[in-house]
Amino acid sequence: MKPDEVPTRVAALVEERRxxxxxxxxxxRQVAMGGGAKAEAATRPRTSPV
Incomplete structure (x- = not known):
């Protein structure tokens, strides 16, 4: 990575983190309000059928 690309990359990483x-x-919030199964499915890694 070139030094002049660093500020742009840092800004992109900060936005991604936010x-x-x-x-x-x-x-x-979804888990706290009882949407646990839905929230868990959203965060569970997807696997392809074999």
């Missing part, structure tokens, strides 16, 4: 924190907070 997005992920919002998503996590939403999933926690």
């Amino acid at each position: 997005r992920m924190e919002r998503e996590l907070a939403e999933l926690r």
Whole structure:
């Protein structure tokens, strides 16, 4: 990575982290309100049928 690309990359990582924190907070709210199965399915890794 070139030094002049660092600020752009850092900004992208910060935005991604904010997005992920919002998503996590939403999933926690769903679990707290009884939507646990739905929230668990959303976070469970998807596997392809064999």
